[in-house]
Amino acid sequence: MNAALFPDLVVNGEHVPHAMVAAETQNQTAPEGKPGIAWRKAANAVAIRILLLQEARSRAIAVDQQEVGPGRFETEEEALIRGLLEQAILASPPDDADVRAEWAKDPSRFRTPPLWEVSHILCACDPRDEEARDKALVRAKTILSAALDDPKSFAWLATKESDCGSKGAGGALGQLGPNDTVPEFEAELRQLAEGQISPEPVLTRHGYHILRMDAVAPGQILPFEAVRDKIAEAMEKAAWARQSRQFVSDLVAASEIEGADFKMV
Structure with a gap:
């Protein structure tokens, strides 16, 4: 891919090397023969990562790098982003009434295996x-x-x-x-x-x-008590995901970014 054909990525005045965006393109999908789409998706992803790192450093986030697999640890940047999100996203566990309401929408979703x-x-x-x-x-x-x-x-x-x-x-x-x-x-x-x-x-x-x-x-419908914890965990994860998307959206709205297009996704 000829990086000269694509605009420079600048996030709040920080110039991002083309090589960083180019490396990210391998993680993005795009129609065959349309490398520009993959590049723009990569630019968005890199811009968000840069924004999160800038915010983490502005808040003086300090965290240890955690082991994420046998003998494999987070990078410094991964640890910073994790620490930022742990501080900024506070998704509370749903209460019992909300969990029961979610289950009651369609109890047949929760069955023993067929x-x-x-x-x-x-x-x-x-x-x-x-x-x-x-x-x-x-x-x-x-x-x-x-x-x-x-x-x-x-x-x-x-x-x-x-x-x-x-x-x-x-x-x-x-x-x-x-x-x-x-x-x-x-x-x-x-x-x-x-x-x-x-x-x-x-x-x-x-x-x-x-x-x-x-x-x-076909499997028996499980009673609420048997699936309560599973539903609560899924609801808490969904709430965390919503809050994290909003947090990123707010960062983007408050920043000056060139070379990325957040309207495309």
């Missing part, structure tokens, strides 16, 4: 091998057509055709819960009604699957 009883037929292939993938798909579609024509034949088809060890049990995988399978498999499970066979083969890293949902236990 359980699925599933059978499948696997047409194994390496998805990275285009020829093998195409052959497996043709085979899977043929088997799926037979299963849809005669759903009672699913277990027999699994025993005869599946490349999974579950073929010995007619394709039965038993009970599965969230995160028990690969994401693509689970995403399809969440779409299937009890007794339904997947309308199309599902591709995972193992190959193509034909799924049958044998039984579904």
Whole structure:
């Protein structure tokens, strides 16, 4: 990226090196062939970081650098920004009435994990091998057509055709819960009604699957007492995020900034 094509970033008289903005562009998304958008997003992000550091130093914030991972500590700038936000943002925990009101909006959001009883037929292939993938798909579609024509034949088809060890049990995988399978498999499970066979083969890293949902236990709605702390924590985090955005917005409004465009976001 030719930095000369982009304006200098100046925050309250402090000139920011082009290299700093250029480094930040790798963390920003933009349409292909439009580097200017990534640059402007990066300029905004860097400008906010500079503003926070300027404010922290004006308040003489003094904090120790904390360990954020095994043997890994915050940078001095990260510690300063954390210290500033800890001082400036005072999000109080919500009271019990507010937490209960949030829960009451839709108690069905708070359930025990679902359980699925599933059978499948696997047409194994390496998805990275285009020829093998195409052959497996043709085979899977043929088997799926037979299963849809005669759903009672699913277990027999699994025993005869599946490349999974579950073929010995007619394709039965038993009970599965969230995160028990690969994401693509689970995403399809969440779409299937009890007794339904997947309308199309599902591709995972193992190959193509034909799924049958044998039984579904959607999970029980949890009582308020069981989820109160979780809801309160989420509400407090949301309040902190709102206050921090307002704090940054106020800093921007009170500052003189060249080379950034906060109207674009």
